[in-house]
Amino acid sequence: MAKPTEWNQFRGPRGDGDAKDSDLPISFSERKNLTWKVPFEGKAWSSPVVSEGIIWATNALEEGKRLWAHQFDWNTGRQLKKILVFENPDPQFCHPMNSYATPTPVLANGIVFLHFGAHGTAALNATTGKKLWERRDFKCDHWRGAAASPIPYNNTLIVHFDGYDVQYVVCLDQKTGETLWKTNRAFDFRTNNGDNKKAYCTPSVINHEGRFELISPAAVATEAFDPSTGKLLWTARTGGMNASSRPIYSHGHVFVFSGMGSMSAIRPGGNGNVDDSHITWSRRKVVPKKSSPLLLGDFLYMVSDEGIASCSDPLTGEVIWAERLKIKGQCASSPIHASGRIYSFSSGGDCLVFKAQREGLEILAHNHLPDGCMASPAVIGDSLLVRTKDSLYRFEKP
Incomplete structure (x- = not known):
């Protein structure tokens, strides 16, 4: 049985939101299947990460002048450490829909990497919390706040900076924080309006027929780089x-999303401009602007911002079914999968569990948690870790 033993980055160890065979509770609440709950006040949309019995999560207040890292015990939920990572006396503007601590941390090689966009990136010892290094020299105007999470690749950390003014990707040495490469966006945005140049996407590294590619969506275009060198x-x-x-x-394609309600299926392995040679299909119908998809077997599952769940054929883009979930708020949190079930969380507090199946929407449970979710959940073994706007919950069957 394949169950995650760590959840070390945004959307889990493979970055795909799939908890495989984890037997998570279908129904859960403040009283049902609750292992523990701890208050976690602030305004932060980052997801928690977990490894070796330790939870890390970032936090901030709405004004963004102090940026924190919190360490919790997995078994009890007890807060072990609260570390002031950065003081930020003059924060950039942050849209009310965003937060000053939206990027999800990374756990790798005994280090927790904390990223707050242009406000700073830091590495702490994942056990003691001692700061190992920090970088505050990467600048860009996020315009609406930062959101892209860093990702680990071998012994490096890769980070997007897609701002109003400048747009680039950097790769850092995990141990020292030294810049290994930095690559500017190379395409023509065909606009002078910086608002149309910004993006918030977390990239992914794939292995396509033996070639590793860093899939790096931006505004206007998606680029693929050699993750070792930054070569386009x-x-x-x-x-x-x-x-x-x-x-x-999956299925010989990368599935990328524009942020404006459209998506494309692209065959990797190309060189140069691949618009005419490698894009298999694009579509706009029931495509999320914020949350990330699930690709399970031969089907692509998504939940749009408005709460429309859908199942599609990944090879053609055909929508097999699309049905509205009865939610309050919107679905900015990315869904996860476990044992044939999809878990979707809304900003209004709805937590729906439905079957991952071709035959249509079958809701198994409609749960509710006060204050709602912007963060995406994490899974360890048969436990579900959920961060709402003011609390951290661990759910598990008795």
């Missing part, structure tokens, strides 16, 4: 702006 491999003009859904790879 190919570019596809996927359109849009504000891209935030993490790309996913």
Whole structure:
């Protein structure tokens, strides 16, 4: 039985939201299947990460002048450490829909990496919390706040900076924080309006026929780089702006999202401009602007911002079914999968569990948690870890 033993980055160890065979509770609440609950006040949309019995999560207040890291015990939920990572006396503007601590941390090689966009990136010892290094020299105007999470690749950390003014990707040495490469966006945005140049997307590294590619969606286009050197491999003009859904790879395609309600299926392995040669299909129907997809077997599952769940054929883009979930708020949190079930959380507090199946929407449970979710959940073994706007919950069957 394949169950995650760690959840070390945004959307889990493979970055795809799939908890495989975890036997999570279908129904849960403040009283049902609750292992523990701890208050976690602030305004932060980052997801918690977990490894070796320790939970890390970032936090901030609405004004953004202090940026924190919190360490919790997995078994009890007890807060072990609260560390002031950065003081930020003059924070950039942050849209009310966003927060000053939206990027999800990374756990790798005994280090927790904390990223707050242009306000700073830091590495702490994951056990003691001692700061190992920090970088505050990467600048860009996020315009609406930062959201892209860093990702681990071998012994490096890769981070997007897609701002109003400048747009680039950096790769850092995990141990020292030294810059290994930095690559500017190479395509023509065909606009002077910086608002149309910004993006919030967390990238993914894939292995396509033996070639590793860093799939890096931006505004207007998606680029693929060699993750070891930063060399540009190919570019596809996927359109849009504000891209935030993490790309996913399966069935010989990467599935990327524009941030404006459209998506594309692209065959990796190309060189140069691949608009005419490698884009298999694009579509706009029931496509999320914020949350990331699930690709399970031969089907692509998504939940749009408005709460429309859908099942599609990943090879053609055909929508097999699309049905509205009865939710309050919107679905910005990315869904997860476990044992044939999809878990979707809304900003209004709805937590729906439905079957991952071709035959249509079958809701198994409609749960509710006060204050709602912007963060995406994490899974360890048969436990579900959920961060709402003011609390951290662990759920598990008795």
